Every structure is written in structure tokens, then in C-alpha cells.
Amino acid sequence: MIRIGTGMMRIKKYHDYGIICENCGRNHQIFYVYQQYFHILFIPFFPLFMRTVRCQCAYCNDTLNLKKKEEYLSKAKKPFYLYSGIIIVVGFIASVIVVNTNIQKQKREFVRNPVVGDVYGIVRREKDTITSYYLKVTGLESDTVNLLHGALQYNGYVSSMMDTDYFVKGDVLKVSKSDLQSYLDSGIINSVDRNYDSYSRFRVEK
Ligand SMILES: [Zn+2]
Numbered sequence: 372m373i374r375i376g377t378g379m380m381r382i383k384k385y386h387d388y389g390i391i392c393e394n395c396g397r398n399h400q401i402f403y404v405y406q407q408y409f410h411i412l413f414i415p416f417f418p419l420f421m422r423t424v425r426c427q428c429a430y431c432n433d434t435l436n437l438k439k440k441e442e443y444l445s446k447a448k449k450p451f452y453l454y455s456g457i458i459i460v461v462g463f464i465a466s467v468i469v470v471n472t473n474i475q476k477q478k479r480e481f482v483r484n485p486v487v488g489d490v491y492g493i494v495r496r497e498k499d500t501i502t503s504y505y506l507k508v509t510g511l512e513s514d515t516v517n518l519l520h521g522a523l524q525y526n527g528y529v530s531s532m533m534d535t536d537y538f539v540k541g542d543v544l545k546v547s548k549s550d551l552q553s554y555l556d557s558g559i560i561n562s563v564d565r566n567y568d569s570y571s572r573f574r575v576e577k
Pocket residue numbers: 392393394395396397428429430431432433
């Protein structure tokens with residue numbers, strides 16, 4: 372269960388030297404402003420309406436003097452950290468969008484300018500079934516891209532090649548660059564991998 376609730380947090384401390392303490396006659400009062408806030412998992416998401424102020428003499432700790440209470444109560448600004456939760460959530464969503472936009476951009480760039488070794492994650496959607504497989508660029512001839520087919524076909528989506536999968540040598544598929552582009556536009560090319568690790572399954576050809 373997610374813990375949600377409210378809390379009170381001290382957001383401001385003011386020193387006031389203009390008020391004479393009714394108890395000891397000295398002039399140093401401290402005002403503490405507290406703000407109610409809403410939290411999820413103890414991370415403040417936003418401030419609520421309730422706000423209180425406490426005042427204390429710095430010398431005798433007398434708390435009766437509440438002369439400037441209202442002034443300090445309204446003067447204290449709501450600190451940004453009371454919005455931490457919202458900032459975290461918005462920041463996370465924004466970074467996901469930025470990362471995803473960059474991935475899409477790079478994918479587009481890779482398909483526009485293929486190089487030998489590029490691996491395309493292919494997704495075929497037919498009625499209710501989704502199958503996936505991999506294609507690897509093995510050669511380039513002016514406007515034609517030569518591709519090797521992966522040995523396996525997967526049900527549904529895949530994020531990596533299985534250990535039993537490899538690219539089948541000699542079985543070359545020829546596709547024009549403009550066809551590649553249309554595969555990307557129609558979502559048939561789901562992923563493009565370049566600069567993968569030296570131990571990647573993508574390197575295996577048999
Ligand atoms: Zn005092």
C-alpha cells in the first residue's frame with residue numbers, strides 16, 4: 372500500500388528585534404512558520420492551506436508575544452521543496468520523452484544511412500498475431516541494401532536475440548533504401564542496433 376497523507380513542516384524562521392518581550396523586557400523574538408503539505412511516500416507533493424506560526428523570546432523562551440504573527444504568517448513563501456513529488460514526476464516524464472525522442476531520431480538517421488552491421492528488429496503484425504525477427508545489413512550497393520535473415524522467428528515482441536539465434540549466411544535479401552524507409556514509417560522496423568558489443572549475439576553468422 373502506498374503511504375499518503377499530510378504533514379507539517381517548518382518552512383521559515385524569522386528573527387525580530389523590534390518587539391520588547393513582555394516577560395523579560397529584551398528585544399529578540401523568533402517566529403517559526405509551519406506549513407501543511409500533502410505527501411506520497413513521505414515525499415512532499417504540494418502545500419495545503421493550513422499554516423501556523425509560533426513565536427518565542429530568544430532569551431526567556433516566553434511564547435505569549437504573538438504581535439507580528441499575522442505578518443510573518445503571510446510573509447513566508449511556500450518553498451519549492453514542498454512540490455518535490457510533482458517536480459520528480461514531471462522531471463521523470465520529461466526525461467522519458469527526451470530520451471524517446473532521441474531514440475526515434477537516431478533510428479531515423481540510421482535507416483536513412485545504413486552501414487554494414489546494422490541490425491533491424493522487424494515486427495510483423497497480422498490480425499491477432501505479432502511475430503518478430505532480426506535482419507542484418509551485410510552489404511550495400513548504390514541504392515540496394517543486402518540483408519541477412521535471422522534464423523529464428525519470435526512470437527510477440529523481442530528486446531534481444533536468443534542464444535540459439537544467429538544470422539543465416541548466404542541467404543541474402545535485397546531491399547531498396549526507400550523500402551527500408553517505408554518499413555520504418557509503417558513500424559515494421561521496430562529497432563535499429565549499431566555499435567553493439569563485441570560479444571553481442573548480433574555478430575554471429577553461420
Ligand atoms: Zn523574554
